[in-house]
Amino acid sequence: MVNNLSPKTASPPPPRHIAIIMDGNGRWAKARGLPRVAGHQRGADAVRGVVEACQDLGISYLTLYAFSSENWKRPPAEVDDLMGLLRVYLRRELRELHRSGVRVRFIGNWSVLAKDIVDLIEDAERTTRHNTGLTLIIAVNYGSHNEILGAVRRIAEQVGTGRLKVEDIDDAVFAHHLNTDGIPDPDLIVRTSGEKRLSNFLLWQAAYAELLFTDLLWPDFNRQSLEEVVDEFHRRDRRYGATSG
Ligand code: IPE
Ligand code: IPE
Ligand code: MG
Numbered sequence: 001m002v003n004n005l006s007p008k009t010a011s012p013p014p015p016r017h018i019a020i021i022m023d024g025n026g027r028w029a030k031a032r033g034l035p036r037v038a039g040h041q042r043g044a045d046a047v048r049g050v051v052e053a054c055q056d057l058g059i060s061y062l063t064l065y066a067f068s069s070e071n072w073k074r075p076p077a078e079v080d081d082l083m084g085l086l087r088v089y090l091r092r093e094l095r096e097l098h099r100s101g102v103r104v105r106f107i108g109n110w111s112v113l114a115k116d117i118v119d120l121i122e123d124a125e126r127t128t129r130h131n132t133g134l135t136l137i138i139a140v141n142y143g144s145h146n147e148i149l150g151a152v153r154r155i156a157e158q159v160g161t162g163r164l165k166v167e168d169i170d171d172a173v174f175a176h177h178l179n180t181d182g183i184p185d186p187d188l189i190v191r192t193s194g195e196k197r198l199s200n201f202l203l204w205q206a207a208y209a210e211l212l213f214t215d216l217l218w219p220d221f222n223r224q225s226l227e228e229v230v231d232e233f234h235r236r237d238r239r240y241g242a243t244s245g
Contacts, residue, residue, distance in 0.1 A: 012234050015187035017061035018054065018226075019209070021201055022046075024193025024217030031217075037081040042219035044085045048093065053223040054134055055100060057230060061135045061183060065201050069109065069143030083117060086140065090120040094127065101133030107179035108142030137183060144203035151177035180205055188233045192218045210236045 022043060029039030047064065054062045067082055074082075097104060104124040111118060121140075154177050158164035164173070175181065185205045189198070194215040198206065212229050214221075237244055 014057045014059050014230055015210075015233050016059070017063070017184050017186045017188075018059055018229075019063035019065070019186035019189045019202055019205075020050070020221075021065045021189070021191040021195075021199060022218040022221075023191055023195055025219060027193060028217040028219040036078060039217075039219060040081055040085055044089050046219050046221055047089065049222050050226055051097070051102065051134065051136060053226040055102070057226070059134065061137065061186075063107070063137040063139060063183075063186060063202070065139045065142065065199075067108075067140045067142070068200055069141055069146055070200060072141075083114065087117055087120065090117075090124055094120075094124050097124075097136065098128050098131065101131045102128060103131040103133065103135045104128045105135060105137045105183070106140055107137055107147075108140045109146060110140045113141065135183070137180070139201070142179070143200040144198075145200060147179050148204060175204070178204060185209065188212060188229065190214065190229050192216050192221050208238070208240055210238065 025039035025043040026036045027039070028042060029036050032038075051062065066086065071082070072079060094104075104127075106121050106125065110121055113121075151174060155164065155169060155173070159166055159169075180202070185207065186202060186209045189202065189206055189209045190212045191197075192214055194213065196213050202209075210233055212232055214225070214229065216225055
């Protein structure tokens, strides 16, 4: 039977939510004899093309891992460089993100960052909160263990005060207490630079994500790279524990 609504030639719907571990800036710089900060600069530049490609492909949510709760272990000068680039990114890109309908959200414990960065983050969330295009989620000072422990503490508190019954704690209640409340779980998690680990990123939310590891270094990741990972995603068979359809 011919189904007019979905002709055979139509491309499958894109993943709703892509999350990216943007890794390899340091190695990109090292390969060119440049300081690591040059890699981070080029990495920040790469973000724009990927955001635009997500908008064009009709992806609803893009999460970018910008700074992990473990990245404080880096030399203070590099941490300063990364924070400086976050500042520059937010100052430079907010207007265009807002103009193109992007809703910006942050996850992670960003409230401990420098006051002017906190102001920029709050301004970005406030300015764009009613936008209906791509939701861009930036993970800053983010770590899944902290996020999960925070949820456990708040849930335990509610049980302690009698507001919540132990038997009512389910997936939805738990997810509601995570930073990603209201955001669907990622369908696809991409990590660049050839490393094959999650580095404390979206551990709860990754339960049924497809994982894709590419050797490309983040500054080299562009629109075409995104299209290729989406093509690979479409070749995967997501079974969620059931048998193949
Ligand atoms: C990713 O690139 C950026 C952040 C983690 C903030 P890296 O700085 O980790 O680059 P490599 O892994 O040293 O090449
Ligand atoms: C993960 O990359 C964090 C971000 C991309 C922000 P890292 O380079 O910090 O991860 P590890 O240390 O290799 O696991
Ligand atoms: Mg790295």
